[in-house]
Amino acid sequence: MEFTRYQLYDLLNRPGPLWLVGADFSGASLNDAGFKEANLQEANFSGADLPMADLQGAKLYQANFTGAQLTWANLTAAQAPWANFENADLARALCLDAMLGVANFQNAYLWGINLQNAFLRKANLKGARLHEANLLGANLEMARFDETTILPDGKPWSEPVDMARFTDPRHSDFWRSSEEGLPSHEPPPEEPAGENRKS
Numbered sequence: 001m002e003f004t005r006y007q008l009y010d011l012l013n014r015p016g017p018l019w020l021v022g023a024d025f026s027g028a029s030l031n032d033a034g035f036k037e038a039n040l041q042e043a044n045f046s047g048a049d050l051p052m053a054d055l056q057g058a059k060l061y062q063a064n065f066t067g068a069q070l071t072w073a074n075l076t077a078a079q080a081p082w083a084n085f086e087n088a089d090l091a092r093a094l095c096l097d098a099m100l101g102v103a104n105f106q107n108a109y110l111w112g113i114n115l116q117n118a119f120l121r122k123a124n125l126k127g128a129r130l131h132e133a134n135l136l137g138a139n140l141e142m143a144r145f146d147e148t149t150i151l152p153d154g155k156p157w158s159e160p161v162d163m164a165r166f167t168d169p170r171h172s173d174f175w176r177s178s179e180e181g182l183p184s185h186e187p188p189p190e191e192p193a194g195e196n197r198k199s
Helices: 005-012
Strands: none
16 A cells, blocks of 8 residues: 555545554655554555654554654554564654564664653664663563663663663662753652652
8 A cells, every 4th residue: 555645645634543554655754744543553664754753552563664764753652562663763752651562673773762661572672772762661571682782871782781770760770861851861750658669
């Protein structure tokens, strides 16, 4: 399913949520596009320009974003297991509570991305550049890294690395960015009064 420029304009101005399973948006210019809660399973966005796109709550199972431009895109609560973001640019993207299990972020540019409380179990982060990323509360169980992965503190991943210092605010060496204006700079939310902290 491919679209002409007119068809894209018409489509993106329809009331949502849209049903676009398997749609082909490869190479399309989709600046500030509205795909909130759309069903985009197995859609092809390879090489597409999606800066500031609204993908909140979208169903993105096995969607292909290879080489796509997703700067400042909003993927809050998106459901994107097995999605392919290889070589994509997600700088400053908002991915709060996103479901990204087994997603492929190999060699993706993730500077300043907000992955707070995201589910990244078994995600491929080999070669990903996570400079200044906010990983507070993210689930990184069995996620894959290698020596070309750059961690939020700007250092390359190496074995062993305790990733809890980026995800768990109770960690004795919990990392926060020194760069103001980034989600990773903000202090973590305080625990309710009277709740015991783990030592």
